Amino acid sequence: MSKSIDFEARKTVEQVEEGHDLAPKFDEHGLIPVVTTDYATGELLMHAYMNAEALKKTIELGEAVYWSRSRKTLWHKGATSGLVQKVKAILIDDDQDTVWLRVDVQGGASCHVGYRSCFYRQIPFGKDAQNGVALTFTETEKVFDPQKVYGNAPNPTQL
Secondary structure, eight states, X not given: OOSOXXXXXXXXXXXXXXXXXXXXXXXXXXXXXXXXXXXXXXXXXXXXXXXXXXHHHHHHHSBOEEEETTTTEEEEXXXXXXXXXXXXXXXXXXXXXXXXXXXXXXXXXXXXXXXXXXXXXXXXXXXGGTTOOOOEESOOSOSSOHHHHHTTOXXXXXX
């Protein structure tokens, strides 16, 4: 893209909440949370973070680019796996401190573990939690085999 993307300075509540200026509020680490859903179904696929560069690249490319907190680098989703997230809509909340991506997932999965969604387990609550909080799987089949796609690459999840 030929025109550089610049974010506006945050000047007033009215400007941020009611104006046309894109003035994202990054946290003390320079990050903004991102919720990503499937464009067609609304299914929650993942939660990640972007820094200013990742948000600008996402806007420019029309593909999801995140900031990997564990690897401390830009993460163009699908660059390694081929499971690119084509952006269909980018929304920002009222005070511009959270981004919502609505995407079309090329290859059908968003989770590095191989499932379609990163939210593939459920936590019991209420009466169901009386005997403990063992997670139950909401997805039972993986879309792809992470070992075949990533090999022995380090797991991006920090323990």
